[in-house]
Amino acid sequence: MDQKIKSLIEYFNRHLLLDKREVAIVEQSFFQRKIKRRQFILQEGEICKVSTFVVSGCLRTYMVDNSGSEHNLQFAIENWWTGDIGSFHGDVPSKLNIEAMEDSVILQIKKEDLIELYEELPKFNRIFRVLAENAMVSLQRRTLLNISSTAEERYLDFMNRYPFLFNRISNVHIASYIGVTPEFLSTIRKKLVKS
Amino acid sequence: MDQKIKSLIEYFNRHLLLDKREVAIVEQSFFQRKIKRRQFILQEGEICKVSTFVVSGCLRTYMVDNSGSEHNLQFAIENWWTGDIGSFHGDVPSKLNIEAMEDSVILQIKKEDLIELYEELPKFNRIFRVLAENAMVSLQRRTLLNISSTAEERYLDFMNRYPFLFNRISNVHIASYIGVTPEFLSTIRKKLVKS
DNA sequence: CGCGACGTTGATTTGCCTCAACGATTGTGG
């Protein structure tokens, strides 16, 4: 078996064991791509036609507002999924950009192949239902944090919740994720060092 | 067929047609409750043991922060789902409260019955996968709005996006949903009337 | 009737942004 797809199979097996036939179907449904740092796998205006699993590396999803600033919605590292589900399901142009922050290896599946996968292997509905529900929980948590707490609290929460990202991502991008300017994050950090 | 459960069946049929047997299983899986205004169906510290479909009325889900303020995460009216998925799936105490804002009729399903439903009727994995994915899209959209826009923009967005809630919910609760104080929402509204 | 939620106003304070500037680091093309 290909080395790269192995990490995806292992990932699925953590949710629901796959037999040989199922593994074979997964293998032929996904294709592999190597992405260089600063390369995009989705740009605003395009329709998102694939779902992406990250084997190695790191990608970020962000939106550009009307004044030209970027706002990070999500970081995806090993064993995370990324893409724009709204654009993917609705066949509408995306407002998001997805860019590699490091050289990365990804596995992708086209929409028609995913639909076929669901038909051939209905148990994948269950896997992706659980994944979507987990994502919902995280997003609800983040929403509550956004409407109820200060930037300092959101920064501390990010540190505690995603230490593995924290050591890997620049402060500029963390600032954008928690919704503050890099300058203000800097003053937060200074204050935290002192105390 | 019971009148109340009919709205749930119609709801499911909009996603995926159910045959007689499937309808029967759904009917015996859900039970009905009438909830009075200001009554809670979930309180902080409890484990959320049911998933809730709203037949009529309106409920709000909120969190109380350490300084005692409430923050609205979600409103649920007719044909919406509510509950705390994190608590429900993880069997952990909830940090959320769900309270009826109007006299309401709801249909609920216990966790064990939902698991059984998934086993007997696997197609429900698909329905709930799609629902969870839709919820993800909304939450991602709200997250981007929270980290990128002003309170005024969030208020206008709420108006345009949820006009049916807008006419039904007090400004206090809208303020809490978009993450501002009622006082500041009042000044936003004054400014909007003038322009 | 009276109490409690609601919507509003104003004064003051605070959190966070904007803009400008700087050294330090990273990266990149010649």
Place this chain on the structure above:
DNA sequence: CCACAATCGTTGAGGCAAATCAACGTCGCG
């Protein structure tokens, strides 16, 4: 491998967005 550019993290001055606190009239509800 060096030189130059770009990005990063930081600092400071000033300004604006939004919170806080206090107060008041209105309304619906018990």
